[in-house]
Amino acid sequence: MLEVTCNDRLGKKVRVKCNPDDTIGDLKKLIAAQTGTRWDKIVLKKWYTVFKDHITLEDYEIHDGMNLELYYQ
């Protein structure tokens, strides 16, 4: 289990617990559940890499306690 912090720097900051084998899509859904935004409108970024939905957290090497940038599209 790992916990990721997602911040949109506009007032929303959520910490989400997830499994490393969850896909980014799953993470988005969880974030959506917590923030109330639609999950397909969410874009997760780390610097300039936009995480794609079908790839797992493991593969992106997202570890416990990492910060992800939260954008909306």
Next chain:
Amino acid sequence: MGKHKKEHKKESKKRKHRSKSRSPSEKEKRKHHKKHHKEKKREKCLKKVKSDVSSISDDDVIYVSPTHKPKEETPPPPPPPPKISTSPPPPETAPTTQSAGGDNSLSIEETNILRAKLGLKPLAVKKEVSENGEVTIGEKKEFVHKPAEDITAKKLAEKIRSKIVERREKREIEKKLKTIKSIAEESDEEDVSTWVKKSRQLQEERVKAEQKAKELDEMDEVFGIEELVNEEIKLEKKAAYTAANLRGLKVEHDIETFVEGKDVVLTLKDKDVLDEENTDVLVNVNLIDDERYKKNVENKKQKPYNYNAVDSGEMDIDEPKGVLSKYDEEIDGAKKTSFVIGMDNAATMKESIKAKLKQKAKMTLDTLQLPEPKIASEYYSQDEMVKFNKPKKKRKMKSRTLKADDLLALVNGNTVESDEKVKQEKDDVKVKHEVKAEPMDVDEEVPVVFENVRIEEDDDTELEYALKKARRLKQTPIEKLTARLPKVEEVLMEIKDEPQDDGLGGSIVLNSTAEFCRTLGDIPTYGLAGNREDGPSVILDFEKDNIEKKKKEETDGRSGGWNDVEMDEKVAEIKQPEAPILDAEPDLGSGVAGALRLAVSKGYLEKETVSRPSASRFSHLAAQNYSIDDKAHQGDDDKLGRRERYMGPTSEFKEKDGYKPNIKLEYIDDDGHLLSAKEAFRYLSHKFHGKGPGKNKVEKRMKKNEQEGLMKQMSSTDTPLGTLQMLQQKQKETQSAFVVLSGSKQTNIPASISKTKMLK
């Protein structure tokens, strides 16, 4: 998707409800809130999801019936609607569970539920065992810093604990002590009266016991038991160990250590169990210790290596020591004095006493008083003399042989010297006489002794010689005594006379040397030094005694006339060197060599003496005013006699009035130039300091010298070029009193002169 939406809506409803339940205070303290929340959730979970979630946890795939959840979720929604109206607007608009800024996170259970709704597998949580032993699942524990173990606190706690333990023990001891009564308490209880009672009771008991004993005794008497008892006692006594049993026992101590009236406890000495042949030996432990102590002290007293220069075994005769006796003890074991009880020790005692007495007898008393001081005398006393002369006697004895004359002498000697008590051999007696004739005691001895000896004068030449020697040393008295004997000097003179008599007929020549020798005549060493040509030693004189006797007859008439005789001898001595001059003429007939020799001797031929430096060569060395005087021929001396001879010169010392010594010191340098005083000083100074003048100075001086030389060479009457001479010559030539100097220029003048010179 529609289904999803539905779910979402439901969720949001539920969320609303939850947010409602939360109070603002709860929001502030998040931790507490969380915990509370967790508990609540747990309850919820247990209630609601027991059936499905628990089952789900086992499987990876979650089978959640979509219908099931809404069903369950449906009941809560009804309450919210009324609440919505009441609840504050912000939660409604913002579906987020958290206010802006603060991050929002769900618990594991919540997320699990959410995940289940989303169709995801639950979170994989590692089960953690907390310190307390209770299993905490999933949720991340808040890290609480555990304070380090406080050592001081620990120590304090331990201290307190130990104090408590101590207290407890103390209390227990006190409890125990409380049961025992203290002295004061006892005394309180026991009165004097009670004590008296007790003592009385004791007395009564004692009396009773006595009575009973008496009764029993009586009973015994009645039955005759006492006799039996007595017999038994007797037997016991017999069996007892008495003094009689001690008889024959050995005690390993000196008997003197046991003093009368003092008890000494003796014990059996330790011995080997198997050692049966040795009898029992009694010892006292204290005495053994004493002995050991004594021995130690003795060992300490001993010098290192146990060497004693005095004690070499010879000194103590009664107890002769063996070789290296100090090791006896180590080899044979320590010697121990012992005695046997009951045996009569009288014999041994006697012996010991005897030994003691012996030792006492041996001891001689030495006085510490020193002999009285005496004034040391230069001469030996009579007794000392005897001792002193003894060694000589032995020496003589060897050369002596017994003769009939000796015996005769002995008879005489005995009569004369009857006072001599010491018995001696016949030889010895004679030797004694001889010894007495020695210079030491000639004065003391009576002349009679000599008379004795002289009997054998003819035979015993040695004795004669000794006597004469003595007489010479002590001339005057003996001379008178033995007038018959000639004086040694006389003998000497007479012997020397002999050759003179032959050479010169009777003429007497007085000689200064002879005079001198005559004065020496008194000295006994005369003639011994070998300064005489014939070198007559004293012994020789003595041997020529017979000759002298013959001579004596001639000279007998005139005593002291010997002076003249001596003079003759001296003359002969002087004449002797002249003999080679009056050499016989070499024979002409013996060839050319003889002729040459004659020529040389006559002075016709000069003989070259190479080795001898001629007088002329060294004449400059000879002192100018010194003349060798022949002292022998000084007429003055002869006339003046020997007294005036040593008076000094007769002529007065004359002062030389007009004498002025001409002293001239001249210094010459290396080149042979005479130096002035200044130069000489400089030269000497340079030599003395070892430092010459500088190069420039030397050159300067050289130059100066050169110029000086030139100046000396230069004629004083002419110029250096000789113009005057040239002028004169010109005048002679021209026969005029003048010379015409042609040419106006100055330079021409010398030219013209030179011209004339050339012409000439």
